[in-house]
Structure formats: structure tokens, C-alpha cells
Amino acid sequence: MALMSYAQAAATALAEAMRADRNVVALGEDLGRGGIFGQYRGLQQEFGAGRVIDTPISEATIMGAAVGMALAGLRPVVEMRVVDFALCAMDELVNQAAKNRYMFGGQGRVPLVARMPIGLWTASAAQHSQSLEAWFAHVPGLTVVAPSMPADNYGLLHSALESGDPVVYLEHKELWGFEGDVEPGVRVPLGAARIVRGGTDVTLVSWSKAMQTCVDAATELARAGISVEVIDLRTIWPWDRATVLGSAARTGALLVVHEAVQVGGFGAEIAATAAEETGCRVRRLGAPRIPSGYAKPLEDESRVTVAQVVAAARSLAAHNGG
């Protein structure tokens, strides 16, 4: 067991994967100096510039080249810097990486992991703050991952690299320095949620940095006598239906919380499915449909707060007779 930051956990997993398989490479801007968040620190020194590749600012070709690399026998890790920049590589991700295996009838595979950090990053305004997991969950062929803590970032990155699929890997920009214990060698399976704390009155599902808000809210709700089962989804697609629907069936009430804009968010998919499958009451909580503003009072409007989560859970519990 080692105490690591969220960034160190990812760098450690990638270094292990590169030692184990010489076909694993990483490419993107500024990787040689460790990546802009330190999530590649030390890798170019160990593996050389031929495998930890500094690239031009060419997002489309960073992603597209990774597709070609994968088809020609490598297992590339793609760095997009922030998810907002990955929008310059949408054809390469959505039409090429995701579709290749299917449209060519299974002749090729595109095992690549595209890291594209999401989330509000203090005072970074509209083009460096988005959470777009729902976009990628919508695309057949892609796996979508959003770890909330160091152990998951370590274990999920290993699993993503081993999956053989194109994986959209969404780390959160305000979690890089977040520390936690990491057990070397322990994989976290894709598609498996984690029950963070058990409860009986309301099921609370979240992922990425919003998990911390949810855990704080559950603690506060417990003091008020409301027992909340908190689930970290960890993988957005394929999402862990058994764990979520099983919990929702037990509690009869489901609240999904995410940092992304609520309209068309992945919370809608989970809430609708839970209502269809279990008949439970549902609520969603996400950001208003506004771009993230620079000034603090504007930015704060896009943040889901503990108070909002508590209020939403209370209203669900009240209707549930909890």
C-alpha cells in the first residue's frame, strides 16, 4: 500500500504498463516535461522520447495517429490536455476510433486510451471546464471512464489499457493532487461501480469529483436521520446496472449527481433506466445549462453544492416516507 496523488497513481500505472508491454506508447503535447498536470512525470526519462512522444499542437492528428498506431500494432495512450481540446479530434475519435472495428467487419482493433481531463478548474472559464462524459457514452464502440480517487485512477487505467477497446478516460482537473492509498497490482474492473457507503432510504449515484460532494452530503443527511447509499459509478459506459438498479430497488429512491450540465446529462439515462426497471422515484442534479463563467460568482453557479444534494435527497426521502 502506498500513499499517492491521483496524478502519481496514473503515472505509476502507465509506467508499469510500459514496462510490461513495449507496444504501449504515449503521445501528446508537453509529455516530455511530465504533462501539464504531472500525470506523465518521469516517463520520458525512463522510456525515451520515442515512446513518450511530444507532439505538435495537432489534436486531430494526435488522436488520428493513435488510431493508425493501434491498427499497426501499438497500444497508444493519447493525451488531449483537457476534454475541451479533444473537441478538435471528434472525427478521429467518434468516426474513426469508435467505428473502425465495426465498419471494417472486425478486421482491426483500436486499443487506445484517450485521456481527456474534465471538470471545473478554478477560474478557467468556458473552454477549460467542461464535463462531456454524456457525449462519449452516446457513441457505440467507446468505453467511458471517470475515476474519483487515486486507487481507481491506478486500477482503471490498467484495465483500460488491457481492454483492447478505445477508451475515453476522463480524469478530473481538480483531483490531480488528491491523495489516497493505492495497492500495487490491484486492477479495478471496467463497468463495476463501488458502493462507498451503505444506506436504506435513498440511492445516491455520482462519479468523478462530484463524489466528494455526495459523500459530504450523505454524512450530513445521516445526522438528520436519512440513510443514503452512495455509489461511485466509476465507469460511465458500460455502467454498472446491477449495482445501481439493485440499490434503487431496495431504497425506492434514486438521486444522480454530476458536475456536467444536467440537460441531456448521463444522469438522465440512469434515472430513466432506474424508473423503467424498478419504478423508483428519481431526481437528477447537475449544472445549469450555462457555460462556466470566469468570475467566482459566475463559476459558482455551475458547481453542484452539498446543500443542493442534501435538499434533493431530503425531498426524495420525504416522498418515499423516509
Add this chain to the structure above:
Amino acid sequence: MPIRTEGDSAPAPAAARSDPPQASRLLALYRTMARIRAFENAAEIASQGGVQAWGLEASAKPALVRGPLHLSTGQEAVATGVCANLTREDLLTSTHRGHGHTLAKGADVNRMMAELFGKATGTNHGKGGSMHIADFSVGMLGANGVVAAGMPIAVGAAHALRIRGRPEIVACFFGDGAVNRGPFLEALNWAVVFKLPVLFVCEDNRISATTPTGPMTGGPGAAARAESLGVAAVLADGNDVEAVDAAAARLIGDVRAGEGPRLLHAVTYRFKGHVSVDPGTYRDATEVARALESDPLKLARDRLVARGVAAADIAAIDAAATAEIDAAQALAAAAPFPDAASAYTDVQNTGAGQWR
């Protein structure tokens, strides 16, 4: 790095008459072009009644080849001349107009035609059709429905070959329309920065879908843009298969020698509309008539005759190509469609079976 022109450098017919190897190479090139032409002609006929487009009604008769069919009729010399200089193990990325590249790279015509027919026996098991024709077993990494999309994939494949210490190269076909998309710049720059083994081939048919490319393009075009990035470029007559062959041979020689990327700008003409049901009436009739006189097959035939090849021998090549494609169509017509259940296979490993 001046832009060199290869169009005038083909051997003079008189000089070649006493040189059987030149006739035999041209015969082989001609055979490939004839097979592509036969494939395109047969596919075109089989597509009639297919899609509803350009104001045409879909005919009541069901088409055997459904959906958009982008024909490379008239452009055969480019695919043929380039691929004659590639090995089976070399890699190739293509465009939406990719039948010729696929066939010239060595794909099986029966499986290709079956793919156009949407059959389970097709190269892609019916999942891609004409626009995504591919045969990875001969290094043909796929036709692509998005203009310029093959270019980043090509440089990535070349990058992987370099990293893995492989001797193969990548040929990257794209059209004149692609030079106005960002991936053209990004991919050429990338290939220069990493000194990758790629031959970029601008297959310039002078039209972007239904709009002439010239007025839509600033500056002198593909070769000049390549040179500005440090990619040596050669301009060739894309209707002269020997000119394309000679230019490709030299450029691919440079690429194989580790000198980095090269670009071949081959100017040709698309005989047909954008898709098979597009009559292309927006084009000037005299321009089309002039282009038909530069038919690459006709040029090659005339040159073969001038070198002493019997007209009957040439006719036999044409007949063999037609017979081969007829047989491919019969096989394709008789083959089964894929099971509906296969719509759910080869999506992804993770979460397989979770379709909703």
C-alpha cells in the same frame, strides 16, 4: 526542392518497341486498370435503383448495390501506378472512392463485390459496403467516409512501423478536396517532424463532390503546400499509368531509404458523378469529352499497340477482367446476407451484450 513533373517523362513508344520488359510491365499495369474499370462498371450497373439523390427518384427495381457508390472510373492509373510499387505488407489508407486502391493493393475481388452487395461473405461481412471497403490482410486499412480522415491514420500507422522497427511503408491516398481540410496540414507536418515513411498521394480528379476544386483552393495546390512544409513533391499526369508508376517508384524509393515523407500529386479526372446515381450534368460537356480522350486505359492501349502488342492480346485482357468481375457478381448475388444478430458483434469488448 522544386516540384518536378513526370507527365512528359514516359518512354517514347518507338524506343520502347524493342524493349519487351517495358511492354510487359505496362501490360501488367494495364491488366490492373482493366480489372478496376470492369469492377467499377459492373458496380455502377448493379447500383441502379439504389439511392435517391440529386433529384433522381430511386427506381422501383431493387438495387443490388445499395447506398452511395463512389466510382473511381477514369482514375485507374493513379491507384495502379502507385500500388505497383508497394508490397503486400505495405499499408495503405484510402478515400471514399477506394475500390481501385483496394483492388490494386491485392484484395480479392469476390469478397470486394460481396461487400458492395452487403453480403456475409464480403471483406467487412456486410458492415461497411463500398464506402468502407477494406482488406487488412493485404494492408489496405480502409476506405473512409470522411474527406482527409485517412491522413492522420496513415501517419500514425507509419509512426508505429518506425517504432516497431518494421521495414514497411504507408501509402496515403486522398483527393484534391482534402487539401482544404485541417488534417492535411497536420498529417504532413507530423510526417515531417517525425520523418516517417509515408507516400502521400493526392489523387486530383479536379472536383470536390460536385464543386470544382480550383476556385475553392488558395494557391497552387497540393504539391506547393507540401513543399512549404518540407515534403518533396512530384507532379505527375495521373492518366498516364507509366508516369505514375515512374514517379511512385522514385518517391517510394526515397521513402524506403528513410528519407522521410514524399508527396505525389497525380492529376486525373472523374468520369462519373459524385455517386453512381449522380449524372454529373453540372460539368461542362466539352471538359468531359476532352477528359474521355485522355482515358488512362485508352492511353495505355495505344502505347501497348505502338510497342507491338497485338490488339487481340489486349482484348483478351479486357475480356478476362470482365469475366472475372461477372463471376464475382454472380457469387455475390448468390451469397447470404449477414444474420441480423451480427449487427451486435464487433462493437467493443467492454460491456459486450449491453446494447441499451
